[in-house]
Protein backbone atom coordinates (compact mmCIF):
# COMPACT_ATOMS: atom_id res chain seq x y z
CA UNK A 55 0.00 0.00 0.00
CA UNK A 56 1.04 3.63 -0.60
CA UNK A 57 0.40 5.61 2.56
CA UNK A 58 0.74 9.37 2.80
CA UNK A 59 0.51 10.56 6.41
CA UNK A 60 0.11 14.27 7.27
CA UNK A 61 2.50 15.32 4.54
CA UNK A 62 3.47 18.95 4.12
CA UNK A 63 6.00 20.04 1.53
CA UNK A 64 8.02 23.22 0.77
CA UNK A 65 10.45 23.35 -2.14
CA UNK A 66 13.02 25.45 -0.30
CA UNK A 67 13.89 26.71 3.15
CA UNK A 68 13.19 30.29 2.05
CA UNK A 69 9.60 29.29 1.27
CA UNK A 70 8.97 28.05 4.79
CA UNK A 71 7.22 31.25 5.84
CA UNK A 72 4.94 31.13 2.80
CA UNK A 73 2.12 28.61 2.27
CA UNK A 74 3.49 25.14 1.64
CA UNK A 75 3.09 23.61 -1.83
CA UNK A 76 1.38 20.64 -0.15
CA UNK A 77 -0.44 20.83 3.15
CA UNK A 78 -1.59 18.03 5.45
CA UNK A 79 -2.00 15.41 2.75
CA UNK A 80 -3.41 12.06 3.91
CA UNK A 81 -3.96 9.32 1.39
CA UNK A 82 -3.93 5.54 1.05
CA UNK A 83 -3.68 3.72 -2.26
CA UNK A 84 -4.12 -0.06 -2.28
CA UNK A 85 -2.44 -2.46 -4.72
CA UNK A 86 -4.50 -2.71 -7.92
CA UNK A 87 -6.46 0.50 -7.29
CA UNK A 88 -6.89 3.00 -10.10
CA UNK A 89 -6.86 6.62 -9.00
CA UNK A 90 -7.09 9.79 -11.06
CA UNK A 91 -5.74 13.06 -9.63
CA UNK A 92 -7.14 16.32 -10.93
CA UNK A 93 -6.54 19.96 -10.16
CA UNK A 94 -5.72 23.32 -11.64
CA UNK A 95 -2.18 24.23 -12.67
CA UNK A 96 -0.03 24.63 -9.60
CA UNK A 97 -2.36 22.72 -7.25
CA UNK A 98 0.46 20.33 -6.33
CA UNK A 99 -0.31 17.19 -8.36
CA UNK A 100 3.18 16.68 -9.81
CA UNK A 101 4.80 17.46 -6.50
CA UNK A 102 2.69 14.76 -4.86
CA UNK A 103 3.67 12.28 -7.60
CA UNK A 104 7.37 13.08 -7.08
CA UNK A 105 6.97 12.56 -3.35
CA UNK A 106 5.27 9.19 -3.94
CA UNK A 107 8.13 8.21 -6.26
CA UNK A 108 10.67 9.29 -3.61
CA UNK A 109 12.17 11.86 -5.98
CA UNK A 110 11.28 14.45 -3.31
CA UNK A 111 11.05 14.00 0.45
CA UNK A 112 8.29 15.38 2.68
CA UNK A 113 9.12 18.50 4.73
CA UNK A 114 7.00 16.93 7.46
CA UNK A 115 4.88 13.81 7.74
CA UNK A 116 5.75 10.53 6.06
CA UNK A 117 5.17 8.41 2.98
CA UNK A 118 5.30 4.64 3.18
CA UNK A 119 5.55 2.29 0.21
CA UNK A 120 4.55 -1.18 1.39
CA UNK A 121 5.75 -0.14 4.83
CA UNK A 122 9.08 1.38 3.71
CA UNK A 123 9.58 5.10 4.30
CA UNK A 124 10.54 7.18 1.25
CA UNK A 125 13.10 8.95 3.45
CA UNK A 126 15.02 5.67 3.63
CA UNK A 127 18.51 5.31 2.21
CA UNK A 128 20.42 2.51 0.55
CA UNK A 129 18.68 -0.76 -0.20
CA UNK A 130 15.25 0.31 1.10
CA UNK A 131 15.23 3.35 -1.20
CA UNK A 132 16.35 1.16 -4.10
CA UNK A 133 13.43 -1.21 -3.36
CA UNK A 134 10.96 1.68 -3.27
CA UNK A 135 12.22 2.97 -6.60
CA UNK A 136 11.65 -0.44 -8.17
CA UNK A 137 8.16 -0.67 -6.76
CA UNK A 138 7.02 2.81 -7.73
CA UNK A 139 7.44 3.69 -11.40
CA UNK A 140 6.78 7.17 -12.72
CA UNK A 141 6.11 8.32 -16.28
CA UNK A 142 6.36 12.02 -17.07
CA UNK A 143 4.38 14.24 -19.43
CA UNK A 144 7.14 14.48 -22.02
CA UNK A 145 8.65 11.08 -22.93
CA UNK A 146 11.77 12.82 -24.24
CA UNK A 147 12.61 13.64 -20.61
CA UNK A 148 12.63 9.94 -19.80
CA UNK A 149 13.98 7.97 -22.75
CA UNK A 150 17.72 7.42 -22.57
CA UNK A 151 18.81 4.91 -25.21
CA UNK A 152 18.91 4.94 -29.00
CA UNK A 153 16.50 2.12 -29.76
CA UNK A 154 13.24 0.95 -28.21
CA UNK A 155 14.63 -2.36 -27.00
CA UNK A 156 17.72 -0.78 -25.45
CA UNK A 157 15.62 1.78 -23.66
CA UNK A 158 13.32 -0.81 -22.14
CA UNK A 159 16.33 -2.90 -21.10
CA UNK A 160 17.99 0.08 -19.39
CA UNK A 161 16.17 -0.25 -16.04
CA UNK A 162 16.54 -4.03 -15.65
CA UNK A 163 20.23 -3.73 -16.66
CA UNK A 164 20.73 -1.19 -13.88
CA UNK A 165 19.20 -3.64 -11.45
CA UNK A 166 22.07 -5.96 -12.38
CA UNK A 167 19.69 -8.75 -13.40
CA UNK A 168 21.01 -11.77 -15.31
CA UNK A 169 20.77 -11.45 -19.12
CA UNK A 170 17.96 -14.06 -19.59
CA UNK A 171 15.77 -12.23 -17.06
CA UNK A 172 16.45 -8.89 -18.76
CA UNK A 173 15.42 -10.43 -22.10
CA UNK A 174 12.26 -11.89 -20.55
CA UNK A 175 11.25 -8.58 -18.97
CA UNK A 176 11.92 -6.63 -22.17
CA UNK A 177 9.84 -9.05 -24.27
CA UNK A 178 7.05 -8.94 -21.70
CA UNK A 179 7.03 -5.11 -21.63
CA UNK A 180 7.10 -4.94 -25.45
CA UNK A 181 4.08 -7.27 -25.58
CA UNK A 182 2.15 -5.44 -22.85
CA UNK A 183 2.44 -2.15 -24.72
CA UNK A 184 2.06 -3.78 -28.16
CA UNK A 185 5.44 -2.49 -29.23
CA UNK A 186 6.93 -5.69 -30.71
CA UNK A 187 6.96 -4.26 -34.23
CA UNK A 188 8.96 -1.24 -33.05
CA UNK A 189 11.54 -3.12 -30.96
CA UNK A 190 14.58 -2.23 -33.06
CA UNK A 191 13.47 1.19 -34.22
CA UNK A 192 15.44 4.30 -33.27
CA UNK A 193 13.58 6.25 -30.60
CA UNK A 194 13.92 9.42 -32.63
CA UNK A 195 11.77 7.93 -35.43
CA UNK A 196 8.77 7.33 -33.14
CA UNK A 197 5.73 9.56 -32.67
CA UNK A 198 5.14 11.13 -29.26
CA UNK A 199 2.39 8.57 -28.55
CA UNK A 200 4.74 5.68 -29.40
CA UNK A 201 7.48 7.24 -27.26
CA UNK A 202 5.03 7.51 -24.38
CA UNK A 203 4.32 3.78 -24.71
CA UNK A 204 8.07 3.04 -24.71
CA UNK A 205 8.43 5.15 -21.54
CA UNK A 206 5.67 3.11 -19.86
CA UNK A 207 7.21 -0.17 -21.12
CA UNK A 208 10.56 0.89 -19.62
CA UNK A 209 8.92 1.48 -16.27
CA UNK A 210 6.97 -1.81 -16.44
CA UNK A 211 10.19 -3.72 -17.14
CA UNK A 212 11.11 -2.83 -13.55
CA UNK A 213 7.94 -4.74 -12.52
CA UNK A 214 6.58 -1.99 -10.31
CA UNK A 215 3.57 -2.38 -8.00
CA UNK A 216 2.55 1.25 -8.40
CA UNK A 217 2.54 3.16 -11.67
CA UNK A 218 2.41 6.96 -11.49
CA UNK A 219 1.46 8.74 -14.72
CA UNK A 220 2.08 12.49 -14.63
CA UNK A 221 -0.10 13.94 -17.40
CA UNK A 222 0.99 11.33 -19.97
CA UNK A 223 -1.82 12.26 -22.39
CA UNK A 224 -1.18 16.01 -22.63
CA UNK A 225 1.03 15.76 -25.70
CA UNK A 226 -0.82 13.04 -27.61
CA UNK A 227 -4.00 12.91 -29.71
CA UNK A 228 -7.39 11.89 -28.28
CA UNK A 229 -7.42 8.47 -29.89
CA UNK A 230 -3.83 7.66 -28.85
CA UNK A 231 -4.65 8.84 -25.32
CA UNK A 232 -7.73 6.58 -25.18
CA UNK A 233 -5.67 3.62 -26.33
CA UNK A 234 -2.97 4.36 -23.76
CA UNK A 235 -5.50 4.57 -20.93
CA UNK A 236 -7.21 1.35 -22.04
CA UNK A 237 -3.81 -0.34 -21.84
CA UNK A 238 -3.21 1.08 -18.39
CA UNK A 239 -6.60 -0.14 -17.12
CA UNK A 240 -5.90 -3.58 -18.59
CA UNK A 241 -2.54 -3.67 -16.76
CA UNK A 242 -4.22 -2.67 -13.51
CA UNK A 243 -6.71 -5.55 -13.90
CA UNK A 244 -4.30 -8.21 -15.12
CA UNK A 245 -1.30 -7.37 -12.93
CA UNK A 246 -2.87 -5.88 -9.80
CA UNK A 247 -0.87 -2.80 -10.65
CA UNK A 248 -2.03 0.33 -8.81
CA UNK A 249 -2.29 3.25 -11.22
CA UNK A 250 -2.22 6.91 -10.23
CA UNK A 251 -3.05 9.03 -13.26
CA UNK A 252 -2.60 12.80 -13.10
CA UNK A 253 -4.62 14.64 -15.68
CA UNK A 254 -6.25 17.92 -16.63
CA UNK A 255 -8.88 16.08 -18.65
CA UNK A 256 -12.10 15.32 -16.76
CA UNK A 257 -13.36 12.91 -19.42
CA UNK A 258 -10.38 10.61 -18.71
CA UNK A 259 -11.45 10.13 -15.11
CA UNK A 260 -14.71 8.18 -15.64
CA UNK A 261 -13.08 4.74 -15.77
CA UNK A 262 -10.96 5.17 -12.64
CA UNK A 263 -12.11 3.77 -9.31
CA UNK A 264 -11.26 6.96 -7.43
CA UNK A 265 -10.99 10.61 -8.37
CA UNK A 266 -8.98 12.96 -6.19
CA UNK A 267 -9.22 16.71 -6.66
CA UNK A 268 -6.40 18.89 -5.40
CA UNK A 269 -6.67 22.59 -4.76
CA UNK A 270 -3.97 24.89 -3.41
CA UNK A 271 -1.90 22.01 -2.09
CA UNK A 272 -4.75 20.21 -0.34
CA UNK A 273 -7.02 17.29 -1.18
CA UNK A 274 -10.48 18.74 -1.74
CA UNK A 275 -12.37 15.60 -2.81
CA UNK A 276 -11.50 11.89 -2.82
CA UNK A 277 -14.44 9.84 -4.06
CA UNK A 278 -15.76 7.90 -7.05
CA UNK A 279 -15.98 9.72 -10.42
CA UNK A 280 -19.79 9.30 -10.30
CA UNK A 281 -19.89 11.12 -6.94
CA UNK A 282 -17.44 13.76 -8.11
CA UNK A 283 -19.32 14.54 -11.30
CA UNK A 284 -22.40 15.63 -9.34
CA UNK A 285 -20.40 18.58 -7.96
CA UNK A 286 -20.76 20.81 -10.99
CA UNK A 287 -20.63 24.17 -9.14
CA UNK A 288 -17.97 23.12 -6.64
CA UNK A 289 -15.71 21.94 -9.44
CA UNK A 290 -16.27 25.12 -11.43
CA UNK A 291 -15.19 27.10 -8.36
CA UNK A 292 -11.76 25.42 -8.53
CA UNK A 293 -11.41 25.81 -12.29
CA UNK A 294 -12.56 22.31 -13.28
CA UNK A 295 -15.38 21.37 -15.57
CA UNK A 296 -17.38 18.13 -15.45
CA UNK A 297 -17.54 16.22 -18.77
CA UNK A 298 -20.14 17.44 -21.27
CA UNK A 299 -22.09 14.19 -20.98
CA UNK A 300 -22.71 14.86 -17.24
CA UNK A 301 -24.04 18.35 -17.97
CA UNK A 302 -26.25 16.96 -20.70
CA UNK A 303 -27.60 14.31 -18.31
CA UNK A 304 -28.33 16.94 -15.68
CA UNK A 305 -30.17 19.18 -18.19
CA UNK A 306 -32.23 16.25 -19.44
CA UNK A 307 -33.19 15.27 -15.88
CA UNK A 308 -34.20 18.88 -15.15
CA UNK A 309 -36.42 18.72 -18.23
CA UNK A 310 -38.31 15.72 -16.94
CA UNK A 311 -36.20 12.70 -17.95
CA UNK A 312 -35.96 11.73 -14.29
CA UNK A 313 -35.36 8.08 -15.17
CA UNK A 314 -31.83 8.95 -16.31
CA UNK A 315 -29.03 8.03 -13.85
CA UNK A 316 -27.98 10.92 -11.56
CA UNK A 317 -24.53 10.93 -13.12
CA UNK A 318 -23.82 9.97 -16.69
CA UNK A 319 -20.24 8.88 -17.23
CA UNK A 320 -20.30 8.14 -20.95
CA UNK A 321 -22.39 8.41 -24.10
CA UNK A 322 -22.65 4.59 -24.02
CA UNK A 323 -24.34 4.87 -20.61
CA UNK A 324 -26.77 7.48 -22.00
CA UNK A 325 -27.62 5.20 -24.93
CA UNK A 326 -28.15 2.23 -22.61
CA UNK A 327 -30.44 4.29 -20.34
CA UNK A 328 -32.57 5.35 -23.35
CA UNK A 329 -32.77 1.79 -24.66
CA UNK A 330 -33.81 0.47 -21.26
CA UNK A 331 -36.44 3.21 -20.86
CA UNK A 332 -37.91 2.53 -24.31
CA UNK A 333 -38.04 -1.19 -23.58
CA UNK A 334 -39.96 -0.68 -20.31
Ligand SMILES: Nc1ncnc2c1ncn2[C@@H]1O[C@H](COP(=O)(O)OP(=O)(O)OP(=O)(O)O)[C@@H](O)[C@H]1O
Nearest residue numbers: 065066075093094095096097098099100101102254
Ligand atom coordinates in the same frame (compact mmCIF):
# COMPACT_ATOMS: atom_id res chain seq x y z
N1 LIG B 1 11.16 22.83 -8.60
C1 LIG B 1 10.34 23.72 -8.03
N2 LIG B 1 10.83 24.71 -7.24
C2 LIG B 1 10.00 25.61 -6.65
N3 LIG B 1 8.66 25.59 -6.79
C3 LIG B 1 8.12 24.65 -7.56
C4 LIG B 1 8.92 23.66 -8.23
N4 LIG B 1 8.11 22.84 -8.93
C5 LIG B 1 6.85 23.28 -8.72
N5 LIG B 1 6.86 24.37 -7.90
C6 LIG B 1 5.69 25.11 -7.43
O1 LIG B 1 4.90 24.23 -6.64
C7 LIG B 1 3.52 24.45 -6.86
C8 LIG B 1 2.87 23.13 -7.26
O2 LIG B 1 3.42 22.73 -8.53
P1 LIG B 1 3.08 21.35 -9.21
O3 LIG B 1 3.90 21.25 -10.44
O4 LIG B 1 3.18 20.27 -8.21
O5 LIG B 1 1.55 21.58 -9.57
P2 LIG B 1 0.65 20.80 -10.63
O6 LIG B 1 -0.69 20.71 -10.01
O7 LIG B 1 1.30 19.53 -11.04
O8 LIG B 1 0.63 21.82 -11.84
P3 LIG B 1 0.59 21.52 -13.42
O9 LIG B 1 -0.76 20.96 -13.69
O10 LIG B 1 0.80 22.86 -14.02
O11 LIG B 1 1.70 20.55 -13.72
C9 LIG B 1 3.41 25.55 -7.92
O12 LIG B 1 3.21 26.76 -7.26
C10 LIG B 1 4.76 25.52 -8.58
O13 LIG B 1 5.12 26.79 -9.05
